[in-house]
Amino acid sequence: MGRYILYRLLSAVPVVLGITVIVFFIMSLIPGDPATAILGAYASPENVARLNADLGLDKPMVQRYFIWLGNMLTGDFGRSFSLNRPVLDEILERFSATLILAGVSLLICAVLGIVAGVVSAARQYGLADKAITLAVLVGISIPSFFLGMLLILIFAVQLRWLPVSGMYEVYGGRTLVDLLRHIILPATALAAVATGVVARLSRGAMLEVLRQDYIRTARAKGVSETGVIWRHALRAAMVSIIPVLGIQAGFVLSGAVYIEVVFQWPGVGRMLVDAILKRDLLLVQGGVTFVAACYVLFNIIVDVAQSLIDPRIKA
Amino acid sequence: MRLFLTLLFRNRLAALGAVLLLALVLLCLVVPLLPLADPNVTDTPNKFLRPFSEGHLLGTDHLGRDLLSRLLWGTRLSLAVGVAAAAAAAFFGTLIGICAGYFGGWIDNGLMRLIDMIMAFPYILLALAIVAALGPGMLNALIAVAAVNVPFFARNIRGISVGLTAREFIDAARLSGQGHARIIVTELLPNVLPVIIVAISTTIGWMVLETAGLSFLGLGSQPPQADLGSMLGEARAALIAAPHTLIVPGAMIFVIVMSINLLGDGLRDALDPRLRSGALARPSPVTRIARPAPPPAETPARGVLDLDGLTTRFEVGAQVYKAVSDVSLTLGKGECLGLIGESGSGKSVTALSVTGLVASPPGVIAGGAARLDGVDLLSLPYRDLRGLRGRRIAYIFQDPLSTLHPLYRIGDQMVEAIRVHRKMPLAEARARCLDLLRTVQIPNAESRLSAYPHELSGGMRQRVGIAMALVNDPEVIIADEPTTALDVTVQAQVLALLDRLRRERGLSILFITHDFGVVGQLCDRVAVMYAGQIVEEGPTASILAAPAHPYTRRLIACVPELGGGRRQLAAIPGLPPAVNRLPAGCAFAPRCDRARPDCQRDPIALRVSGPRAARCLYPEEALS
Numbered sequence: 012m013g014r015y016i017l018y019r020l021l022s023a024v025p026v027v028l029g030i031t032v033i034v035f036f037i038m039s040l041i042p043g044d045p046a047t048a049i050l051g052a053y054a055s056p057e058n059v060a061r062l063n064a065d066l067g068l069d070k071p072m073v074q075r076y077f078i079w080l081g082n083m084l085t086g087d088f089g090r091s092f093s094l095n096r097p098v099l100d101e102i103l104e105r106f107s108a109t110l111i112l113a114g115v116s117l118l119i120c121a122v123l124g125i126v127a128g129v130v131s132a133a134r135q136y137g138l139a140d141k142a143i144t145l146a147v148l149v150g151i152s153i154p155s156f157f158l159g160m161l162l163i164l165i166f167a168v169q170l171r172w173l174p175v176s177g178m179y180e181v182y183g184g185r186t187l188v189d190l191l192r193h194i195i196l197p198a199t200a201l202a203a204v205a206t207g208v209v210a211r212l213s214r215g216a217m218l219e220v221l222r223q224d225y226i227r228t229a230r231a232k233g234v235s236e237t238g239v240i241w242r243h244a245l246r247a248a249m250v251s252i253i254p255v256l257g258i259q260a261g262f263v264l265s266g267a268v269y270i271e272v273v274f275q276w277p278g279v280g281r282m283l284v285d286a287i288l289k290r291d292l293l294l295v296q297g298g299v300t301f302v303a304a305c306y307v308l309f310n311i312i313v314d315v316a317q318s319l320i321d322p323r324i325k326a
Numbered sequence: 327m328r329l330f331l332t333l334l335f336r337n338r339l340a341a342l343g344a345v346l347l348l349a350l351v352l353l354c355l356v357v358p359l360l361p362l363a364d365p366n367v368t369d370t371p372n373k374f375l376r377p378f379s380e381g382h383l384l385g386t387d388h389l390g391r392d393l394l395s396r397l398l399w400g401t402r403l404s405l406a407v408g409v410a411a412a413a414a415a416a417f418f419g420t421l422i423g424i425c426a427g428y429f430g431g432w433i434d435n436g437l438m439r440l441i442d443m444i445m446a447f448p449y450i451l452l453a454l455a456i457v458a459a460l461g462p463g464m465l466n467a468l469i470a471v472a473a474v475n476v477p478f479f480a481r482n483i484r485g486i487s488v489g490l491t492a493r494e495f496i497d498a499a500r501l502s503g504q505g506h507a508r509i510i511v512t513e514l515l516p517n518v519l520p521v522i523i524v525a526i527s528t529t530i531g532w533m534v535l536e537t538a539g540l541s542f543l544g545l546g547s548q549p550p551q552a553d554l555g556s557m558l559g560e561a562r563a564a565l566i567a568a569p570h571t572l573i574v575p576g577a578m579i580f581v582i583v584m585s586i587n588l589l590g591d592g593l594r595d596a597l598d599p600r601l602r603s604g605a606l607a608r609p610s611p612v613t614r615i616a617r618p619a620p621p622p623a624e625t626p627a628r629g630v631l632d633l634d635g636l637t638t639r640f641e642v643g644a645q646v647y648k649a650v651s652d653v654s655l656t657l658g659k660g661e662c663l664g665l666i667g668e669s670g671s672g673k674s675v676t677a678l679s680v681t682g683l684v685a686s687p688p689g690v691i692a693g694g695a696a697r698l699d700g701v702d703l704l705s706l707p708y709r710d711l712r713g714l715r716g717r718r719i720a721y722i723f724q725d726p727l728s729t730l731h732p733l734y735r736i737g738d739q740m741v742e743a744i745r746v747h748r749k750m751p752l753a754e755a756r757a758r759c760l761d762l763l764r765t766v767q768i769p770n771a772e773s774r775l776s777a778y779p780h781e782l783s784g785g786m787r788q789r790v791g792i793a794m795a796l797v798n799d800p801e802v803i804i805a806d807e808p809t810t811a812l813d814v815t816v817q818a819q820v821l822a823l824l825d826r827l828r829r830e831r832g833l834s835i836l837f838i839t840h841d842f843g844v845v846g847q848l849c850d851r852v853a854v855m856y857a858g859q860i861v862e863e864g865p866t867a868s869i870l871a872a873p874a875h876p877y878t879r880r881l882i883a884c885v886p887e888l889g890g891g892r893r894q895l896a897a898i899p900g901l902p903p904a905v906n907r908l909p910a911g912c913a914f915a916p917r918c919d920r921a922r923p924d925c926q927r928d929p930i931a932l933r934v935s936g937p938r939a940a941r942c943l944y945p946e947e948a949l950s
């Protein structure tokens with residue numbers, strides 16, 4: 012197992028390098044002189060020259076890439092001019108907020124999605140199946156940012172059950188209860204689409220598995236239907252559900268950008284949007300690279316989880 | 327194509343989606359012709375008018391602009407951008423995919439590596455980076471969304487192209503000296519076009535949503551231009567004051583995406599052959615039982631297990647496959663009864679019908695009874711039947727690689743078989759399983775308990791299957807071709823093991839096989855099945871010595887002399903009849919060398935004489 016993890020980590024290195032190349036390439040697409048683009052047309056020539064030197068723009072592209080890469084490896088992501096603080100500090104702070112939000116959403120979508128899928132398969136063409144299918148259809152069709160605002164309108168504005176936005180009360184003790192109250196709406200809005208996808212896929216995977224010979228064996232042993240569904244079939248279906256959870260994690264992370272904007276969640280997605288609008292390109296560059304690298308890492312975790320649940324995968 | 331459309335429209339939801347979508351597209355096309363207010367004219371005194379107010383059917387937004395007009399123009403823009411993004415992604419994705427698939431080699435490698443890299447990003451990060459570099463704006467948002475979707479198309483198209491490139495017509499075109507570009511355009515492209523269209527149809531809703539999302543973030547369409555996303559973005563500031571400015575564009579996006587999803591699902595279902603054949607239906611815990619007249623619940627038992635006129639069918643659409651027709655058998659205490667026939671003869675279905683294990687749908691038990699000590703199992707309520715399964719009647723299946731659960735350890739699967747029927751401490755159950763593994767002669771039994779099925783050899787797995795059947799000391803064991811997957815020496819060992827167990831434990835075994843050699847080694851009596859019917863029955867020695875039914879004789883002839891190499895079933899020319907089109911008379915007639923005209927006229931009865939019976943008008947051996 013240790014060797015497998017090491018192998019996966021090593022094989023992720025070229026992927027992460029590729030990510031940095033792509034990000035760097037995209038950022039070099041900026042039309043015109045980036046320093047002017049960043050500072051605006053009315054910037055003083057000295058400032059432009061200084062920023063150009065800061066960004067190393069006077070050097071050739073390949074050299075610039077390696078300088079940037081080298082700096083990142085030593086933890087220097089540059090300095091955000093709009094926030095006037097090191098990019099990495101800002102990213103780490105924001106990313107933890109995003110992780111909390113995305114993590115809770117992923118949990119919701121995994122638990123709810125799998126349960127819904129299993130129930131749906133177990134009651135194929137029954138009332139529960141139809142209800143779930145309909146809910147799934149609505150869930151995957153409703154844009155998360157629209158759903159988020161609807162939830163605010165209903166549960167925060169009309170019913171006043173939950174706070175409108177933010178991660179903590181402004182004058183609060185940043186308690187867990189406070190966090191939970193704040194996270195319910197955004198996490199729900201963020202989880203909706205992924206839950207639908209997971210439910211749908213779990214249903215399909217379960218139906219596939221339920222026709223396998225070893226399910227018949229379980230029945231021949233006298234295993235109860237509950238045991239057949241939840242112990243035998245679900246375990247086998249997890250083999251195809253887990254990779255989808257991995258893919259959905261990417262979608263949840265992406266959707267978090269919208270949800271963070273809607274709910275004023277202090278996460279990395281909102282940071283990126285603000286940075287783009289303020290043309291704080293170093294922050295964008297660093298943020299995108301960092302989050303993408305974390306996502307690669309996450310996918311390795313998913314693969315390891317997969318090999319844990321399926322002994323047939325040679326670890 | 328016709329069939330495809332009917333299938334699509336049989337799915338009413340998909341049809342609804344198609345109609346909605348068509349209506350929306352038409353509406354968007356005629357927007358410029360409609361008598362709408364200018365979507366961009368502001369009228370601040372009249373801001374936030376509610377829907378249905380004078381002159382503004384859907385009310386106005388925060389600048390007093392007419393919402394209906396903005397909605398329609400916005401929908402038009404959003405759809406157009408979504409379609410354009412999909413087209414662009416499809417174009418570049420196809421280009422990359424075809425090049426990779428057609429040229430192969432390092433071009434393929436390089437392109438696919440690049441695609442993998444791009445796919446390593448959570449898609450929105452890439453889109454954000456592109457917009458960051460190019461600057462906010464509708465066109466740039468379109469480029470970003472198209473770019474992040476290129477890999478999806480490239481991957482799909484490459485897969486198809488690789489397959490197509492290997493086909494003869496591409497080779498032929500190459501040999502005839504056509505240029506690469508020409509081959510790609512005239513030979514390859516037409517063949518991948520359907521895939522492209524399906525891929526577009528499944529992603530277009532997604533692209534509409536994504537461009538709207540970027541606009542919502544303020545990175546797409548810029549004021550005063552309206553698209554659905556920017557309308558939602560503007561509504562956010564006035565969420566409390568004027569919820570209708572949120573609901574109007576939100577509902578529109580919802581309707582668009584939902585109708586595209588409905589249509590896409592319909593497309594997928596229509597293209598999926600498994601849905602049509604019902605191969606994705608969930609099998610119920612017990613085979614569906616639809617017997618015209620329920621048999622008497624209890625009758626005096628003849629043997630431990632009595633099958634009485636058992637009839638099982640498969641109903642697939644309008645087709646009815648008569649897999650088992652009116653099969654009656656008696657398995658005595660301590661007896662081993664062989665049930666023999668070619669594959670498709672209905673022997674396995676007979677075995678599974680006994681405890682209602684035939685997958686249903688499509689299986690239906692349409693008549694007869696299966697009695698254990700005189701009690702009809704098929705009349706029992708599910709709870710009672712389940713209590714019998716594995717406890718009083720246990721199965722040994724063919725090919726334990728697929729019949730043992732691949733993800734649970736051997737020991738856990740065996741322990742479960744005990745503990746579903748009675749409370750037993752875990753340690754005791756494990757000890758019992760260990761004991762049984764030793765009984766079936768598994769070396770290192772202790773370590774095998776924690777092995778997974780795929781870690782054992784075929785012979786070992788089969789022994790595990792046997793041990794698992796024995797855990798509850800059943801009275802009856804139904805062994806469904808337990809040795810077919812094994813090589814000859816292992817097969818002999820397993821048979822010897824079964825024979826020993828039977829004698830030691832007084833087991834009654836129903837042994838299903840296609841091999842008379844196996845029957846000869848193990849079974850006291852044998853019943854021969856053909857096309858769902860018993861065609862001959864009797865003591866093994868007597869039948870082996872003098873088969874009455876021509877089919878039985880042929881089956882026996884398939885067994886090679888001792889040491890004469892592998893058995894060949896192909897030795898019987900012809901195929902058994904399809905059980906959904908059984909002939910009126912003898913089902914074996916087309917393959918029978920003794921057939922005469924009257925064989926094909928009426929159903930032939932099973933003629934009993936003493937311990938033997940045969941279903942033949944002109945038997946090989948006259949039964950006295």
Ligand code: SF4
Nearest residue numbers: 912915918925942943
């Ligand atoms: S009934 Fe006629 S056709 Fe059928 S097996 Fe006997 S001889 Fe052959």
